[in-house]
Amino acid sequence: MPACVARTIVVDDGSEDRTGELAKAAGADVIRHERARGVGAAIAAGYETAWRHGADVAVVLAGDGQMDPADLPRLLRAIDEGADYVKGDRLSWPGVARVMPAHRLAGNVVLSWLTRQATGLHVSDSQCGYTAITRQAAERCNASSMWPRYGYPNDLLCRLALAGCRVVDVPVRPLYGDEVSGVRWPDATVVVPALLIRGAFRRRLAGRR
Numbered sequence: 001m002p003a004c005v006a007r008t009i010v011v012d013d014g015s016e017d018r019t020g021e022l023a024k025a026a027g028a029d030v031i032r033h034e035r036a037r038g039v040g041a042a043i044a045a046g047y048e049t050a051w052r053h054g055a056d057v058a059v060v061l062a063g064d065g066q067m068d069p070a071d072l073p074r075l076l077r078a079i080d081e082g083a084d085y086v087k088g089d090r091l092s093w094p095g096v097a098r099v100m101p102a103h104r105l106a107g108n109v110v111l112s113w114l115t116r117q118a119t120g121l122h123v124s125d126s127q128c129g130y131t132a133i134t135r136q137a138a139e140r141c142n143a144s145s146m147w148p149r150y151g152y153p154n155d156l157l158c159r160l161a162l163a164g165c166r167v168v169d170v171p172v173r174p175l176y177g178d179e180v181s182g183v184r185w186p187d188a189t190v191v192v193p194a195l196l197i198r199g200a201f202r203r204r205l206a207g208r209r
Helices: 019-025 039-052 069-080 102-119 135-140 152-162 185-205
Strands: 009-013 029-033 057-060 085-089 131-134 167-171
Touching: 009 019, 009 039, 019 029, 029 039, 039 057, 039 135, 039 152, 057 069, 057 135, 069 085, 069 131, 069 167, 085 152, 102 152, 102 185, 131 135, 152 167, 152 185
Parallel strands: 009 029, 085 167
Antiparallel strands: 057 131, 085 131
16 A cells, blocks of 8 residues: 555455455454445445544545556545545546457446436546545535445446535556456446436436536
């Protein structure tokens, strides 16, 4: 972790390996879910723990090796410059098409366009999970109750837009190996669009553009 990180919180979401054990041995605070609750629920648990320890800003850095810790200071710099929520943007990184698998790139482009239409936010890469959020923004948009599974980034962006939070993109380096995505097609083609429709409807009811 970069030196700017004051506390590392690892959420072990029902894993069956030694994730929690190794993280604790490395000095992290470990939250253990006995059964998997979903990535959104894991992040919400991490947020709540960070706020309980007095943090002003929480950064999400996934454990899949697809996020470069060297990019973290740039996310925090955007917070210092007035952003409420900073989102990593892999699609603006030079040469992303050579690194990101074609089907993931195409899916991200489509879902990001749909997210922009639903939220009114100028987000380039809606599905990137490399993010930083202030405590005030998390409280304003009730991040603790965001969608618990895949699709949480879209639900959270809808909540942030409804709360009038300032969302900023920061280019981050995409990292991919030979891992296989666990995202199911029904999540991308049914769940996310449904969350966006709900978010757009709530936004319209609130009179936001």
